[in-house]
Amino acid sequence: MRIYFAPLEGLTDAIYRRVHHATFGGVAKYFMPFISPSSSLSFTSRQQSDIDPRENAGVPAVPQILCKDAGLFLEMAKLLRDAGYTEVNLNLGCPSGTVTAKGKGAGMLKAPDALARFLDEIYAKSPLPVSLKTRCGYESIDEWPRLLDVFLCYPVHEWILHPRTYREFYGGTPHRDLFLEAAQKAPFPVIFNGDLFRAAECREMSRFDLMLGRGLAVNPALAQETQGGDRLTIESLRLFHDRLYREYLKWWPEHAVVGRMHGVMYYLMQALDCPAPAKRALRKSSGVDEYADAACRVFADSVLLQDICFTPPKH
Numbered sequence: 001m002r003i004y005f006a007p008l009e010g011l012t013d014a015i016y017r018r019v020h021h022a023t024f025g026g027v028a029k030y031f032m033p034f035i036s037p038s039s040s041l042s043f044t045s046r047q048q049s050d051i052d053p054r055e056n057a058g059v060p061a062v063p064q065i066l067c068k069d070a071g072l073f074l075e076m077a078k079l080l081r082d083a084g085y086t087e088v089n090l091n092l093g094c095p096s097g098t099v100t101a102k103g104k105g106a107g108m109l110k111a112p113d114a115l116a117r118f119l120d121e122i123y124a125k126s127p128l129p130v131s132l133k134t135r136c137g138y139e140s141i142d143e144w145p146r147l148l149d150v151f152l153c154y155p156v157h158e159w160i161l162h163p164r165t166y167r168e169f170y171g172g173t174p175h176r177d178l179f180l181e182a183a184q185k186a187p188f189p190v191i192f193n194g195d196l197f198r199a200a201e202c203r204e205m206s207r208f209d210l211m212l213g214r215g216l217a218v219n220p221a222l223a224q225e226t227q228g229g230d231r232l233t234i235e236s237l238r239l240f241h242d243r244l245y246r247e248y249l250k251w252w253p254e255h256a257v258v259g260r261m262h263g264v265m266y267y268l269m270q271a272l273d274c275p276a277p278a279k280r281a282l283r284k285s286s287g288v289d290e291y292a293d294a295a296c297r298v299f300a301d302s303v304l305l306q307d308i309c310f311t312p313p314k315h
């Protein structure tokens with residue numbers, strides 16, 4: 001079994017991936033959050049630094065493209081090849097409204113014939129092997145047989161399947177039966193993704209390669225623990241946090257660091273049994289010094305939960 005770190009936009013940037021890789025083991029590949037190329041192929045400074053090979057040195061990172069224009073995809077794939085990357089991932093699963101409204105991400109699953117034309121072109125011409133990250137339908141799983149037929153036509157490098165429809169978003173449970181059907185029929189590797197939050201759950205699926213997202217964001221030792229390595233400790237969690245904080249401080253403006261660390265802590269706090277006053281102080285902290293004091297108090301006052309698991313936010 002190989003374990004991949006799922007792309008989590010707004011969290012798993014180059015700094016996060018580097019620090020995770022230096023602190024914990026068990027991740028065979030880190031998939032980068034999507035890059036959505038503009039027609040001029042110009043990038044924001046964040047995007048630029050995320051894909052800069054120097055920022056990813058020593059980390060097995062795979063870039064991901066979100067795009068519905070085959071020509072643009074191919075131009076982007078060439079740039080990535082020239083930068084030294086050896087594979088590229090296509091995002092066909094993002095359910096965000098702003099993305100699907102433009103017919104990208106999971107929006108491409110709505111029109112299987114147009115999707116097939118797009119895939120015809122990119123698989124004929126891509127300078128790099130292309131892996132796919134998809135859901136199993138747009139409105140309903142009734143669309144699955146047609147989509148499966150489409151995907152099976154191509155020399156897919158790897159197929160990461162999060163077996164939920166666009167409509168299901170992150171609700172309900174993933175359709176494991178559809179994943180099993182795909183894994184049985186596909187002549188290429190099919191990787192399972194969705195709701196694996198504990199090492200025991202990952203091991204149950206160990207005959208497959210897995211991609212983990214929110215489970216690893218809460219328990220950064222999940223991949224190594226699943227494969228027989230060390231379990232998370234409060235010390236390793238704190239080390240990870242402190243290294244991340246120092247790296248962000250080195251490269252980012254202070255206000256951006258605090259914002260990002262609150263995002264990181266949204267997940268890490270789910271591994272901790274933390275007294276309410278320390279939690280409150282962390283939530284209210286704004287400047288870097290206030291944040292650092294509050295985080296210090298969280299780690300001093302908390303114990304690690306016995307059963308660490310991601311819990312979705314209540315709506």
Ligand SMILES: Cc1cc2nc3c(=O)[nH]c(=O)nc-3n(C[C@H](O)[C@H](O)[C@H](O)COP(=O)(O)O)c2cc1C
Nearest residue numbers: 006007008009033034091162194195196212213214
């Ligand atoms: C905050 C957030 C950001 C995400 N960003 C991306 C992304 O950039 N590209 C992508 O393919 N999937 C993205 N996803 C989906 C995850 O990669 C993954 O498929 C999903 O979280 C299900 O896996 P999990 O249950 O292991 O978390 C994102 C999910 C979350 C929660």
